[in-house]
Amino acid sequence: MKRFVDVTGSIILLVLLAPAIVVTALLVAIDIGRPVLFWQQRPGLGGRAFRVYKFRTMRPAFDTDGRALPDNERASRLGSFLRRCRLDELPQLFNILVGEMSFIGPRPLLPVDQPMGASGRLLVRPGLTGWAQVKGGRTLSPADKVALDVWYVRNASLAVDAEIVWRTILMVLGGDREDPNAVRQAWADIAQRAPAARVDSIVTADRNDVQAAAAPVDCRTSLAS
Structure with a gap:
């Protein structure tokens, strides 16, 4: 039953939120840069590793000269807003759809x-x-x-x-x-x-x-x- 709700709900939300996802991706590309997504390997059900996807909320850690940037220079208002509203987690709807998450x-x-x-x-x-x-x-x-x-x-x-x-x-x-x-x-x-x-x-x-x-x-x- 729970898996049925996950699949059905993720499909519905992906359709309804498609415009918001596209707009967010464009804003991230403009303000923070490409790629607009990043992933981290994390243990899931039974300890099996999978990739968790998120929108990027921080600028690159190094500038064009290879200088390491402090967090206050990497942060952006857009990224802070996405994290505060949890919008950076929207790509995880795909993780739910394929059964890696609920x-x-x-x-x-x-x-x-x-x-x-x-x-x-x-x-x-x-x-x-x-x-x-x-x-x-x-x-x-x-x-x-x-x-x-x-x-x-x-x-x-x-x-x-x-x-x-x-x-x-x-x-x-x-x-x-x-x-x-x-x-x-x-x-x-x-x-x-x-x-x-x-x-x-x-x-x-x-x-x-x-x-x-x-x-x-x-x-x-x-x-x-």
């Missing part, structure tokens, strides 16, 4: 950010939006996001998915708002289901090792690569 599920992480002890989040297709995104999103620590993702995998239902859809709309319109109660519930669920030693390892890996292991990743890999 509308709802844990966001796909870079391999370096995939924490040990939380492989349960790979038991479902990664999503365009998810429980962690609507319960704090970018305001959350990587550890709390993982805990919320694991909670979703264990408690997914039609009602939860409906809440995620509704809260995603509110998030796009009003920005990220952290829900401390949801975070506490997620960690409590982990503690209740796992032996004490296992919980300690999860907490340690998530709260310390994950953040320490996260290294800067070159996000400029493009379709031309």
